[in-house]
Amino acid sequence: MNLRSAVARLLALFRKGNLDRELEDEVRAHLELAERDAIARGLTPEEARQAARRSFGGIEQMKEDHRDHRSVRWMENLLRDFRYGMASLARDPGFATVTIGLLALGIGANTAMFSIVDAVLLKPLPFPEPERMVRVWEAPPHSLPNNTTTLTFLDWKRQDTIFEALSVERPTRAAVGTGGDPERLSGKLVSADYFKVFGVKPRIGRTFAPGEDQPGAAPVVVLSYSFWQTRFGGDPDVLKRDLALDGEPHRIIGVLPAGSFDRDEAGFWKPLIFTPDQLNRIQHVLAVVGRLRSGVSLEQARAKMSMLRASLAGVMPSWKKDWGFAVEPFAQRLVGDTLRRSIYLAFGAVLMVLLIACANVANLVLAKGATRRKEMALRAALGASRGRLIGQLLTESLVLCLLGGAAGVAVAYLLLHAAAPLVAASLPFTADLSLDLRVLGFAAAAAMAVLILAGLFPSWRTSFSKLSSSLNQAARGSSGSSAAVRRTIVIGEVAASVVLICGAALLFKSLAKLQQVDAGVRIDHVITMSADLPSTAYPAPESAARFYEAVVQRLRAVPGVEQASVSQTLPLQGVGWGEGMSLPGVTKGFNVGLKLVDPWYFGTLQIPLESGRGIEDRDRAGAPPVVVINQELARHLSSTLGIANPVGRTVGIDVPGYGPIPESVVNVQIVGVIRSERTGALHAPQGRAAYMPLTQVPQQDIKLVVRTESEPLAVMSGIREAVRQVDPHLPLGDVRTMEQVKERSMLWAKQPTWVVGAFAGVAALLAALGLYGVLAHAVTQQRREIGIRMALGARPGDVLSYVLRSAFSMLIVGLAVGLAGAFALTRVLKSLLFKVSALDPVALSVACGLMTLVGILAAWVPASRAARVDPMTVLRDEG
Amino acid sequence: MSENKTEVPYGTLDLLILKTLETIGPMHGYRIARRIEQVAENLLRLNQGSIYPALIRLEQQGWIRTQWGISETKRKVKFYSLTKAGSKQLSVEVANWERATALVARFLEAES
Numbered sequence: 001m002n003l004r005s006a007v008a009r010l011l012a013l014f015r016k017g018n019l020d021r022e023l024e025d026e027v028r029a030h031l032e033l034a035e036r037d038a039i040a041r042g043l044t045p046e047e048a049r050q051a052a053r054r055s056f057g058g059i060e061q062m063k064e065d066h067r068d069h070r071s072v073r074w075m076e077n078l079l080r081d082f083r084y085g086m087a088s089l090a091r092d093p094g095f096a097t098v099t100i101g102l103l104a105l106g107i108g109a110n111t112a113m114f115s116i117v118d119a120v121l122l123k124p125l126p127f128p129e130p131e132r133m134v135r136v137w138e139a140p141p142h143s144l145p146n147n148t149t150t151l152t153f154l155d156w157k158r159q160d161t162i163f164e165a166l167s168v169e170r171p172t173r174a175a176v177g178t179g180g181d182p183e184r185l186s187g188k189l190v191s192a193d194y195f196k197v198f199g200v201k202p203r204i205g206r207t208f209a210p211g212e213d214q215p216g217a218a219p220v221v222v223l224s225y226s227f228w229q230t231r232f233g234g235d236p237d238v239l240k241r242d243l244a245l246d247g248e249p250h251r252i253i254g255v256l257p258a259g260s261f262d263r264d265e266a267g268f269w270k271p272l273i274f275t276p277d278q279l280n281r282i283q284h285v286l287a288v289v290g291r292l293r294s295g296v297s298l299e300q301a302r303a304k305m306s307m308l309r310a311s312l313a314g315v316m317p318s319w320k321k322d323w324g325f326a327v328e329p330f331a332q333r334l335v336g337d338t339l340r341r342s343i344y345l346a347f348g349a350v351l352m353v354l355l356i357a358c359a360n361v362a363n364l365v366l367a368k369g370a371t372r373r374k375e376m377a378l379r380a381a382l383g384a385s386r387g388r389l390i391g392q393l394l395t396e397s398l399v400l401c402l403l404g405g406a407a408g409v410a411v412a413y414l415l416l417h418a419a420a421p422l423v424a425a426s427l428p429f430t431a432d433l434s435l436d437l438r439v440l441g442f443a444a445a446a447a448m449a450v451l452i453l454a455g456l457f458p459s460w461r462t463s464f465s466k467l468s469s470s471l472n473q474a475a476r477g478s479s480g481s482s483a484a485v486r487r488t489i490v491i492g493e494v495a496a497s498v499v500l501i502c503g504a505a506l507l508f509k510s511l512a513k514l515q516q517v518d519a520g521v522r523i524d525h526v527i528t529m530s531a532d533l534p535s536t537a538y539p540a541p542e543s544a545a546r547f548y549e550a551v552v553q554r555l556r557a558v559p560g561v562e563q564a565s566v567s568q569t570l571p572l573q574g575v576g577w578g579e580g581m582s583l584p585g586v587t588k589g590f591n592v593g594l595k596l597v598d599p600w601y602f603g604t605l606q607i608p609l610e611s612g613r614g615i616e617d618r619d620r621a622g623a624p625p626v627v628v629i630n631q632e633l634a635r636h637l638s639s640t641l642g643i644a645n646p647v648g649r650t651v652g653i654d655v656p657g658y659g660p661i662p663e664s665v666v667n668v669q670i671v672g673v674i675r676s677e678r679t680g681a682l683h684a685p686q687g688r689a690a691y692m693p694l695t696q697v698p699q700q701d702i703k704l705v706v707r708t709e710s711e712p713l714a715v716m717s718g719i720r721e722a723v724r725q726v727d728p729h730l731p732l733g734d735v736r737t738m739e740q741v742k743e744r745s746m747l748w749a750k751q752p753t754w755v756v757g758a759f760a761g762v763a764a765l766l767a768a769l770g771l772y773g774v775l776a777h778a779v780t781q782q783r784r785e786i787g788i789r790m791a792l793g794a795r796p797g798d799v800l801s802y803v804l805r806s807a808f809s810m811l812i813v814g815l816a817v818g819l820a821g822a823f824a825l826t827r828v829l830k831s832l833l834f835k836v837s838a839l840d841p842v843a844l845s846v847a848c849g850l851m852t853l854v855g856i857l858a859a860w861v862p863a864s865r866a867a868r869v870d871p872m873t874v875l876r877d878e879g
Numbered sequence: 880m881s882e883n884k885t886e887v888p889y890g891t892l893d894l895l896i897l898k899t900l901e902t903i904g905p906m907h908g909y910r911i912a913r914r915i916e917q918v919a920e921n922l923l924r925l926n927q928g929s930i931y932p933a934l935i936r937l938e939q940q941g942w943i944r945t946q947w948g949i950s951e952t953k954r955k956v957k958f959y960s961l962t963k964a965g966s967k968q969l970s971v972e973v974a975n976w977e978r979a980t981a982l983v984a985r986f987l988e989a990e991s
Contacts, residue, residue, distance in 0.1 A: 005941075
């Protein structure tokens, strides 16, 4: 067959109706002409018509021949089966709705989940040549990599044989007033090379020019696309305008393209300029991103950086003599272990749901097939080949899968739109959740997999029917082998659901344990917010200290406020990397979490004092520096250093600077011990913490903590007004109740728990549906048998328990198999579980109980229907 | 029907149709069938209908083309005519046929 006729044949498929009609016309004309000639030869009209027909030959046979010649036979069959499949679905809308709904659910949830897996774990980063993008760190031995210092960064920057571009990256906040109240917004301080690292070209304007990160350069800023849209309404003349950051005008030089940078928390980028007094090798505050020169491998870069480190040995502080330099791929730290595990877990769970949905569909198709055995046997008797019958049944399944897949894509779209805002904060900024071609390809693959799982086997079974037995068999007693297969499928469904429910039960128990952890602070009726004192308005530590005092006084005067305080950090949010603490005469120091709080912090959060005193109003700048420690630190001092009563002791502690003032070591006196609050996450062991007066170590980045008499959010307007009275230009950010702060600290555990929980719920529902379907079918098939039993004296209760027993036997086997699966699989949850064993007996029993309950409920409907069978009616109907 | 009529030899119907169209020019299906019967002078048993599957195949190969016209009974019918590719194909088929018959003839002579 050459190309031309192949094309013609394919086209003929779609012009079938036309071609048939044309042929019909030709045949009619032919016969007329033949008759006319025959009449001309002297035959009567009747004889002429017969003669014309005779010499034409078999018309129908010719037509078949014509179709064979002009077209592709198997495709024509396929199309016919396709139409037939559609028609048979339309005849049974209940079956069609249920199966397509099941498939849409299964395929849709999987497609949505895959789009997350793809965006977070599979797709390359959305930047040119992402393999050349790196992060560069200082690397202490046996520890997490560390930020670097200004001078060391400048040493790296000179390595232009390794890096094409190298930039620092430091989060910042600024009060932004583009009309209306000022707001605190996130941005980043970066080097001029920053956007060269990402290979991003601006949408309008330009990005930073070399030299714009040097002292004396005019202040400039680059905006993200969404910042431009929301703050400037997409104004095309934005480049002629200034953006005031903390009151200081910055010329807007460019806007980034829409995409990844809109998902970053930062909305603006401005150059980080090192002033001469910042140039040191002490303050480790710079995170560094870079782009390798093309052709430089990661190994070469690492080797050259270690050589550099060796050559710098003379200038590095002696305590850092064991530190190296680390170069790692940019993508490496983008996705944390917990997120990766959560995503795999959720994907595994949703695959399980798809399998169960498949099993349900297979079951439905089988049940439908059982009622069609006669039709199949008849078609076989009329000469249809076995392959042709399987082909027809498979095509019908194909129709189901295509419709289910299409509906699944719609479901995935809806799911993604609903879920994206909820999960976006947990995903890296590079993750673009969208239904692109890769995701649609996955949906198609899933639909095909369903076709094979849910279509092939039932087609094979349904077509495999003996003519004699099927045609003779009256449609009453259930055909044994098919019923056994369907029961096995239901057992599989129950087992898979049990695995999921066990997982969900463990996760929920772990979440409950987490929630029960005592945070050590008052959680209810407390509201928190953050503020950032700009250097322009608060250049000196004294001005900041004045602000703390003034703001607390104003806040306390607000009606509805019980107590207010200022602190550097909130409970549960961590205390940073920790600071060094040392005792005089003891050479080896240790790390403590340092919290800077005002005199009212302990009172506001109701943290009780164990001994000594708390921080008081007299502990001001100029007064002798003091520190209050928590129980953990007191325990550490007594166990490792033998200090039974720490109050009154003097310790040395690294305290952070203020603005350009560098950090320093201060000798402070321990004045009290408080009962521990949770400084960090609830699941982590409580760390050692030390509290110093905020007025003695002022900070620009602060939190306000306010305890209220009633619903805290109702007092918010009064709180805002009080802050405005102290500083009308200071915006408040992150307004959250302490309850919300606690919830957020558990997000890592909550998200996978609810996702797995939702999937487990769906799985249980589907398994129940499968169980219901099989039992309902069996009851319908066995009406006669039940009728006879009842006629012979069985009571409705006996029938009820008979059906329930049959359900129970399936459930028990399913539970056993499922538990075995759970034993094998819950191990993967270990890292996500808090104080719950992966084989926790309570959680597993609850899971089994739930599944049994759902199963019994599903069985109840067909069982009670069986019990209501009226023997007289049944026996008369089918007798 | 006389017994000494033969079926159309396998694969030769295409050749007969192409040759007919070359000799007479454009005509409709009935005329083609009649013309083949006339030339064969009742030596051939032809189901007239069997030319239609052959015609669609030849059309799909691009060897003949169709045009709508009006039959002697005032009905819309397709008129078939030879394309350039068709006449080329005809000469190929004629050559093939001649080679085949020559070959068979030689065998028959050798047998005798």
